[in-house]
Amino acid sequence: EVHLVESGGGLVKxxxxxxxxxxxxGITFTTYSLNWVRQAPGRGLEWVSSISSGSxxxxxxxxxxxxxxxxxxxxxxxxxxxxxxxRAEDTAVYFCAGTLGKQCTNGGCIPIRLAYYGLDVWGPGxxxxxxx
Amino acid sequence: xxxxTQSPSSLSASVGDSVTITCRxxxxxxNYLNWYQQKPGKVPKALIYTASSLQTGVPSRFSGSGSGTxxxxxxxxxxxxxxxxxxxxxxxxxxxxxxxxxxxxxx
Numbered sequence: 001e002v003h004l005v006e007s008g009g010g011l012v013k014x015x016x017x018x019x020x021x022x023x024x025x026g027i028t029f030t031t032y033s034l035n036w037v038r039q040a041p042g043r044g045l046e047w048v049s050s051i052s053s054g055s056x057x058x059x060x061x062x063x064x065x066x067x068x069x070x071x072x073x074x075x076x077x078x079x080x081x082x083x084x085x086x087r088a089e090d091t092a093v094y095f096c097a098g099t100l101g102k103q104c105t106n107g108g109c110i111p112i113r114l115a116y117y118g119l120d121v122w123g124p125g126x127x128x129x130x131x132x
Numbered sequence: 133x134x135x136x137t138q139s140p141s142s143l144s145a146s147v148g149d150s151v152t153i154t155c156r157x158x159x160x161x162x163n164y165l166n167w168y169q170q171k172p173g174k175v176p177k178a179l180i181y182t183a184s185s186l187q188t189g190v191p192s193r194f195s196g197s198g199s200g201t202x203x204x205x206x207x208x209x210x211x212x213x214x215x216x217x218x219x220x221x222x223x224x225x226x227x228x229x230x231x232x233x234x235x236x237x238x239x
Contacts, residue, residue, distance in 0.1 A: 035228075037176075045168070045176065045219055047228040059226040062133075095175065115223035118166035118181035125175065 002026035002121050004096045009126030012086055016130070020081040022096030022123055030054075032121075033101035033114055034072060034079040038092035039125075048094070050114055051079060053101040057114075064090075088132045093125040134158050134222050138231035144239040149210045153234045155203045155220035163199045164224040170233075171216045179218075180205065210236070 008020040022034065036048040049070040050059045058070055069082040079096060098121035102109045135158035145151050155165065163183040168176040178187045180196040183203055193208040207214055215238050220231040 044233045045170075045221070045230040047221075047230065050226065050228070061227050097176075113164070113223065114226065115166065115221070115228055116164070116182065118168070118178040118187065118221070118223070119176070120178040120181075120187060122175045122177075 004098060004121055004123035006094060006096045006123045006126035009094065009128045011129045011131060014086060014088060014130055014132045016086050017082070017084045018086065018128060020083065020094055020096075020126060020128075022079045022081075024077045024079075024098065024121075027098065027121065029077040030074050031100060031102050031104060031109070032098045033057075034070075035097045035099065035115070035119060036070065036079075036081050037095045037097050037119065038090075038128075039095070040089075040092040043092075046092070049081065052111075052114075059114075083128070086128075086130045088130050091128060091130045093127050095125045096123040097121065133227055134161060134225060134229050136220055136222055136229050136231040138218075138220055138234050140234060141232065142235040142237060144237045145210050146239045147210055147212055149239075151207050151210055151236060153205045153218055153220075153236075155198075155205070155231050157201045157203075157222055157224075160200045161222045161224035164222055165196070165198065165203045166221045166223060167194075167196055167205050168219045168221065169214075169216045170219065176219065207236075212238075 035050045067085045072079040097119035165183045167180040170176045
């Protein structure tokens with residue numbers, strides 16, 4: 001069974017930092033691109049950042065660029081989000097979401113467009129609250 | 133950035149009704165359009181990818197169509213468990229962007 005489990009959320013003051021972690025099981029982690037998606041209270045979904053299976057491609061939303069850093073450790077089946085200079089508007093539930101990033105056969109691996117198959121694996125989320 | 137606009141933002145329907153939700157992209161995204169369902173307090177669930185392909189395990193009463201800029205999600209016979217909020221999301225380019233959501237409520 002596939003599991004993504006986030007941790008590291010909490011209450012932090014404006015300007016502070018947090019590091020979110022997401023541990024995966026039940027998937028071939030090295031074939032998945034991992035993403036962070038957030039949802040502010042009562043609001044819709046906002047994509048935050050993505051990292052490809054081999055960390056070659058990394059993307060950020062403009063709203064977090066320069067403040068957040070995504071990384072992954074394939075040996076630990078984990079992805080991270082380092083969040084610095086936090087603002088009140090960063091308050092949200094942060095979801096880790098996975099999408100197949102490459103398809104591998106005996107002949108090798110073919111990269112897949114980011115989220116081509118949709119974000120089909122989600123963790124339960126971790127709550128980040130930034131107080132002003 | 134590609135803007136995704138959903139309509140309506142909410143709708144009321146009865147069990148057994150057919151409902152259609154529309155998603156419009158601010159520029160052509162080919163068929164790189166995904167749909168998600170989210171129930172209150174729950175995690176989003178992927179329903180459809182590439183505009184019309186059902187995720188494994190999704191009931192056949194869900195269907196998606198469209199290409200270019202205009203897309204629809206149709207639920208052919210609404211069931212009690214379908215009352216939820218639905219989001220579209222484009223995967224044509226980064227930043228990945230979501231529509232604002234359509235809340236399907238019980239009439």
